[in-house]
Amino acid sequence: MSRGRPGRDDSPDRLYTLTGGRSRAGSDAFDLVTLVVSESDPVPGMQSEHAAILRMCRLPTAVVEVAAGLGLPVSITRILLADLHDTGRISARHPRASYRLPDHDILEQVLVGLRNL
Amino acid sequence: MDSVTSEQRRTLHSTADNGLKIVVVGGFGVGKTTLVRSVSEIRPLNTEETMTQAGEGVDDTAGVAAKSATTVAFDFGRISFDAHNVLYLFGAPGQERFWFLWDRLFSGTLGAVVLVDTRRLADSWYAIDRLEHHGTPFVVACNDFGGPAHTPARIRGALDLADEVPLVMCDARSRESSKQVLITLVEHLRTVVAPAVRPVPQPIPEPAP
Numbered sequence: 001m002s003r004g005r006p007g008r009d010d011s012p013d014r015l016y017t018l019t020g021g022r023s024r025a026g027s028d029a030f031d032l033v034t035l036v037v038s039e040s041d042p043v044p045g046m047q048s049e050h051a052a053i054l055r056m057c058r059l060p061t062a063v064v065e066v067a068a069g070l071g072l073p074v075s076i077t078r079i080l081l082a083d084l085h086d087t088g089r090i091s092a093r094h095p096r097a098s099y100r101l102p103d104h105d106i107l108e109q110v111l112v113g114l115r116n117l
Numbered sequence: 118m119d120s121v122t123s124e125q126r127r128t129l130h131s132t133a134d135n136g137l138k139i140v141v142v143g144g145f146g147v148g149k150t151t152l153v154r155s156v157s158e159i160r161p162l163n164t165e166e167t168m169t170q171a172g173e174g175v176d177d178t179a180g181v182a183a184k185s186a187t188t189v190a191f192d193f194g195r196i197s198f199d200a201h202n203v204l205y206l207f208g209a210p211g212q213e214r215f216w217f218l219w220d221r222l223f224s225g226t227l228g229a230v231v232l233v234d235t236r237r238l239a240d241s242w243y244a245i246d247r248l249e250h251h252g253t254p255f256v257v258a259c260n261d262f263g264g265p266a267h268t269p270a271r272i273r274g275a276l277d278l279a280d281e282v283p284l285v286m287c288d289a290r291s292r293e294s295s296k297q298v299l300i301t302l303v304e305h306l307r308t309v310v311a312p313a314v315r316p317v318p319q320p321i322p323e324p325a326p
Contacts, residue, residue, distance in 0.1 A: 033205050035129070062195075065162065074165070102306060104310055107227070114299050
């Protein structure tokens, strides 16, 4: 992580510049652990953050990892992801677990996975 | 054919499609990041979330640059289990003022580990209270800082911990010990979830006279 942390240290103005003035995504489509996959390559002239996301997500990458990779807050990252999702440049694999009732089979798989660590 | 190299571990399998969450909650300096690092396949990463406090989900704050916002930073690590499932471990700040963020950030979590330092048990009261209130299943893990040993009964008493909540001792620096904490949590989750899925064997009732 050689680059700075614009989300923390810079003027908030910069973040609004990145998102065209928006402060939240249109929906809660992207969970922290939603896995994002690029559906296209960056094209010339694309916003650099969008291009960075497309390069980062050639293999599935969680929203929270994208945020850490960009050095941006998760909320800003969600807006950038929504832009790409709306234009079909990324796809999203949402978590299957639902609140309060984790699936028994999933728990078994997690248990096996942990024991094999 | 994918070869298993250290670089391979840094990226997920192309078929990964199910992200899972476990949250490690605890006060400052209790070892949350240490525990995450012990079991994570990636070096723990740090990111942050900015949220407006009042009116979140009620007010339309789009374009309102001056709306006061709170930033919370958190660490996370990752364990990919198989071609589909990948578990993210989040180290969440346990301080009271962050908890409105916690609820939203970590919704959908499988469960939580409350990491405590037996020398500062009071630091965990609020976290435990909040998890109980929220209905999030959790276990309590006492990170061993080499202080005087306390009996589990005394720790349970001091934390006012319900009998069904597992309490384990751990060394967050140890991969094996941290792994055991997570296994304890998932085994606990299984007992919490099981009644809804399959009937738990009941004691045979006394025959009626």
